[in-house]
Every structure is written in structure tokens, then in C-alpha cells.
Amino acid sequence: MKAAQVTMETGAHAAALAVKSARVDVVPGYPITPQTSIMEAVAEMVENGELHARFIPVEGEHSAMAAAVAASAAGARVFTATSANGLLYMHEVLHMASGGRLPVVMCNVNRGIFAPWTLWADHQDSMAQRDTGWIQYHCSSNQEVFNTILQAFRVAEQINIPVMVNFDGFTISHCLMPLTVPPQEEIDRFLPPHEPEWRLDPAHPSSFSNVTNAPEYAPFRQMLSDDIMAAIPLVKQAAQEYKDITGMWDGDTIDTYRLEDAEVVAFAVNSMAAELRLSVDILREQGIKAGLLRPRLYLPFPAEDIINALPQNAQVMVLDRNYNFGHPGGILAAELKSVLFGRRNDITVKNRVMGIGGIDLTRRFMADEIRAMMDD
Amino acid sequence: MTTSIKQLPDIEQVLSGNGACGGCPATMGLRVVGKALGSNAIMLLTPSCAVASMGMTPKLGYNWPCINICFASAGSSASGITHAVEIMQEKGRLQGELPTVFTWTGDGGTYDIGFQALSAAAERNDNIIHFCYNNEAYSNTGVQRSGATPRGCFTTTTPTGKRQPKKNLALLMLEHNIPYVATANVAYPGDLYDKVVKAKNTPGTKYIEILAPCYLGWQFDMSETVQMSRAAVRCGAWLLWEAENGKINFNNPSARIISGKKAAEPVDEYLMNQGRFNRLLKGPDATQRIAEIQGDIDREIAFMRERAKITV
Numbered sequence: 001m002k003a004a005q006v007t008m009e010t011g012a013h014a015a016a017l018a019v020k021s022a023r024v025d026v027v028p029g030y031p032i033t034p035q036t037s038i039m040e041a042v043a044e045m046v047e048n049g050e051l052h053a054r055f056i057p058v059e060g061e062h063s064a065m066a067a068a069v070a071a072s073a074a075g076a077r078v079f080t081a082t083s084a085n086g087l088l089y090m091h092e093v094l095h096m097a098s099g100g101r102l103p104v105v106m107c108n109v110n111r112g113i114f115a116p117w118t119l120w121a122d123h124q125d126s127m128a129q130r131d132t133g134w135i136q137y138h139c140s141s142n143q144e145v146f147n148t149i150l151q152a153f154r155v156a157e158q159i160n161i162p163v164m165v166n167f168d169g170f171t172i173s174h175c176l177m178p179l180t181v182p183p184q185e186e187i188d189r190f191l192p193p194h195e196p197e198w199r200l201d202p203a204h205p206s207s208f209s210n211v212t213n214a215p216e217y218a219p220f221r222q223m224l225s226d227d228i229m230a231a232i233p234l235v236k237q238a239a240q241e242y243k244d245i246t247g248m249w250d251g252d253t254i255d256t257y258r259l260e261d262a263e264v265v266a267f268a269v270n271s272m273a274a275e276l277r278l279s280v281d282i283l284r285e286q287g288i289k290a291g292l293l294r295p296r297l298y299l300p301f302p303a304e305d306i307i308n309a310l311p312q313n314a315q316v317m318v319l320d321r322n323y324n325f326g327h328p329g330g331i332l333a334a335e336l337k338s339v340l341f342g343r344r345n346d347i348t349v350k351n352r353v354m355g356i357g358g359i360d361l362t363r364r365f366m367a368d369e370i371r372a373m374m375d376d
Numbered sequence: 377m378t379t380s381i382k383q384l385p386d387i388e389q390v391l392s393g394n395g396a397c398g399g400c401p402a403t404m405g406l407r408v409v410g411k412a413l414g415s416n417a418i419m420l421l422t423p424s425c426a427v428a429s430m431g432m433t434p435k436l437g438y439n440w441p442c443i444n445i446c447f448a449s450a451g452s453s454a455s456g457i458t459h460a461v462e463i464m465q466e467k468g469r470l471q472g473e474l475p476t477v478f479t480w481t482g483d484g485g486t487y488d489i490g491f492q493a494l495s496a497a498a499e500r501n502d503n504i505i506h507f508c509y510n511n512e513a514y515s516n517t518g519v520q521r522s523g524a525t526p527r528g529c530f531t532t533t534t535p536t537g538k539r540q541p542k543k544n545l546a547l548l549m550l551e552h553n554i555p556y557v558a559t560a561n562v563a564y565p566g567d568l569y570d571k572v573v574k575a576k577n578t579p580g581t582k583y584i585e586i587l588a589p590c591y592l593g594w595q596f597d598m599s600e601t602v603q604m605s606r607a608a609v610r611c612g613a614w615l616l617w618e619a620e621n622g623k624i625n626f627n628n629p630s631a632r633i634i635s636g637k638k639a640a641e642p643v644d645e646y647l648m649n650q651g652r653f654n655r656l657l658k659g660p661d662a663t664q665r666i667a668e669i670q671g672d673i674d675r676e677i678a679f680m681r682e683r684a685k686i687t688v
Contacts, residue, residue, distance in 0.1 A: 054459035066449030067456030074460035200441040284607035
């Protein structure tokens, strides 16, 4: 048995290495900052024979997702990646992927949305895709990006629902961190070859995403809604089995830190949640019983796991890197309140929006914010 | 020699019982396409009459695996499928002869919303056949103008007749340096059949555009689809040609018009036999506007005659 390899990699390159490890068949791609480095790395791997796949250099993100869903319907394992306005440009086809029950896996490297123009991270892009019927993970480290892409393929192909793996532009995509790549035998054990129940096959002519009447359409939509909820145990199982095989663990639907006895709980996703561990330590040193709850799975929203994990009478400080337009504050806070209502009336939820368009979120800044929120 | 209608194979890929209108030219064209492609093919459709008439889920009036895809993405989705089946065959997950991957789209899905993705697929020379059945309007949504609607034509969004000429999309596709481009017409099924067979046996991107006079949009009797198609060719409003590796050859009767052996018929009678030019023909400036339409046709004939001389 070969040993795992540890190298220094950017988050973008970690994603490309996961694509290679997953033995992906087809990768349509279109450049957009900060995602471009993933496509460049995949194109090079295909060109030099490291990855036996087809890279399709399409002319836009709508076409990237349109090629992805079609290749998936033909039976291939498919990956693509995008950011910000590229993701928005795909929006229509995201619905086709989920409605068509096509297990495409995509990285979205989070970036603020035009206009005005920004290159830097916030979470408006992915959270604006909440109602497209995609499963969404949010990752806080380069290693988690790698691990999650493999778990995403497994979940997607088990349940025929596409999965979006989100991580922050630049903070994750362009920064080097140590990356452990498990031996290929371990990955092959975790992620078996894609054997779809159905594909476009001339031996079995059938229509796909054809016209429906309401009696057919409505059950399709109900099944999609039910099956997205049914992803939660599969996400947990994938995380557990990945740990059993590779020894690596990033949390399953949620990830927690010093949460058990916490009176003040920081609640956030992506790279800022990694930094928040340090903020929690600072607050603890200051005598505040702080902890962290990071939803790793944003959609389906892991309601039961959050309800069960929050300590009694905790104040939850939701740090949103997005806006929930039409409401004060952010989207995560609204999601959290909706699951706590009537279930955990002991919990207080407070919310601030921060880090928009890449404003730096340091451990001290966030510790100060959380302390100030205690008086909100 | 062009294949005669009596020599077409018996195979039927368009099954009896679908939702197309009587006299639907697209369905007639697809029937011939099916005879040329056979059953080992994967069909992509964008929102259009061809989707609306293929049958309601889970029924299917076409004997291929058919995927209805987003309107703007015939080219890119076909690329996705052709790369998928090729790589799966390379990896040993598919056996046997590779299926032909083809799109079946209207002029909206080709000239307008679908053009960007189609252009890119052609530039990549991905191994697909793109078919455009061109009824010169958005017939499925109730006849609105498209980039293929000719000058002077009434649609619900050109209530006094379109002011601009149509674009020559087949020529634009030729300028992508793809190995095979052809125009066809349901009144010449043998010619269409031969062109589809050539496209099937040519690797790379192939483009075939079929004029499809829609009785509903064009406003003529549904029993006259073939006559209307033939009239379009005889007056030069539609030219039959094909280009293998960039070299244009005209097919009869267009070849005779281009070479000057036979003059194109004046456009007047062609226009008068359809309702979609009625308002123009009854207007006070009818003579001038008919002359504009005739001018568009004459220009295309002259331009294509000269363009065909370029063989480098």
C-alpha cells in the first residue's frame, strides 16, 4: 500500500487534484477569476495524460453547465467550476441539472457579484442559488476542498442530485496549505466508478426532460424536494466512510469547536469559520465561554444537527458574508432562525454582515465583533 | 446521382402518432433525416415545435434517446454528449459503433439564442451534426420574428412587415471552417437524404439547414407544404448548396439558377401564395417593398455565385 502524499497546494490546485483522483470523464470549463486556476490545472492534466478525460473549452458558463448536464445524461462523471457572475450566468442550467437529476459536481469559488466590480470573496453568489435544487457544501480549508469534492461525487451519484462545493476566492483558492492526497486505491474504494441507472442510450430510446402535464410535473418536483432532504444521512455516511478509509475528518453536516459548554456561539461558513476558531480562543482567554458551529452543509440546511448541537440558552452570533436583501442582515441568520423557531426557544440569534467584497476578517476583528454583538 | 424518393430506406425513426400539425415540414424533414441516420444516434432538442410535438412524458414519437435541453445550448450540450460517449468508449465503458450525436433545432435555437454555443462548438470542430429546421419564425410560440425571418414578412412582432433582411447562417457556419455545411429543403428529400449521409460519415462539426415552410406561420393550406418549399427554391429565395471542406457546390435546381442556365422565377408569385406577405402586398408602397425583397434575393444569388468561386 502506497503512503499518502503531502505537498503544499493552493485550494484551486487541491480541487484539480480531487478531480483527477475522482477519475472524472468530462470537464467543460470557462475562465473566471478566481476559479480559473482550477480549469488551467485540469486542462494541463488532461493534456499531459495525467487525467484520462475530455476538457471542453466552452465559450461561456451557460455553455459550461449545458455541456456538463448533457455529458452527465450520456453517463459520464462530470465536473466544472465557476465563480460569481459565471455562476449567475449558469442559473437556468443549474435548474436543469437538479430537475434532470444529473449528478454533476461543481466548485464555486466564492466571489462578490457585479455591479460594482469586485474580485474578492463574499458568499452572495452561491447563496443566491439556494433555490436551484443543488446540494451545497461550504469548505474552510484546502484539504477540506479536496476531501469534499470526493464526498460530493459519492453523494451526488447515490441520489442523482448535483452538488456545489463552495470555497472562498483567494483566501482558499490562491493560498498554499499542506495537502494530503490519499493513495488512489483508497479513493477508488471510497468512490466506485459511476454507473448511472439511466443514460442516453440508442439501444433504449427514451425521452429526457420532455414536456409534462401537471400530474407528471408536480411529482417530479416533490421527489426532488424529498430527495434533497434525504441527502443528509448520505452526507454523514460519506464523511464517516471517508474518515474510515483515509483518516481525514472535516465534520459531516456541521463542524464544531469548543461548543459543548459554550454560552456564545459563532456561526459562519467558509474560510472565515476557520479563522473563527482563533477568535473563539481569544474570547475564551478573555473569560467568555465561546464556541463555533460551522455548517459544512448549507443545503439541505442541517436543521436537526444544529438544533441538537447548540448548548442550552446559547447566544448565537451569525456572521454573514452576504446580504439577505429585503431583510436586515444576512441569509444564514434567516435560515438559522427558521429552523430554531418553535424548537429551541432558549436560543438568542444575533446577526452582523461582514467581509463583503473581500474585506479582511481577522481573528481579532471577529472576536471584537462577537463581543460587541453581546450588547446588541 | 441524387437518391430518389423511392430509394430511401424503409426505416422509420419518426413514429406514427405525434403532436405535429398536418403538413408539418419539420416532421417531414426529420423523417428523411431518420432514414439517413438510422437508429444509432442521440438526439438533442431545444424548446421548439419539435419538442412540443414529440409526445408528452413519458411517451416519445421519435425512435432515439432524446434530450430536451436549454434553449441557448444546442451546440454546447451536443459537445458534452459527443465527448462523453467518446471518452466512455475510450475507457471501455461503451462498446460498439459510436452513436451519431445530432441537434434538431428551429431557427430561433440556431440563428438567435442558440448561435453563440453553436458557433463555439463549430470552432472546436466537435463531432456533431447540427440541424436547423428553418420555418423563418418562432412558430411554436405563435409566430414571432427571428433572425431568419425575411424582409417584408408579417409576424406577430413585425405587424407591418419585417424591415431587415434575414442573415445567411449557413454561410456563417461555412466561415467556421467546418468540414461540411449544407442547405436542404423538404421538397427535395433525396438531396436531403444524401446530405445527411455525407454528414454522418464526416468527422467534426456538420451543419445542415432545412427550409421548413410552416403553413401556420406562412399562412397557406397545410396540403401545400411541398409545393411551397419547391417554390422557394425556384424563385431563388432558398438556395440548395453544400460545402465539403469549404468548397461550395450548388445542387439543382439552384445550380441552374446560379450558373445562369435557368433564370430564377420572379418572387411575386411566391409571395402572393402565402398570407404572411399579405399586408405588404396590399399596402400603398407594395411595388417598392416587393422590389426590396427581390433585391435581397438577387443579392444573395450574386454573392453566393461569387463566394463559391473562392476555393482556397
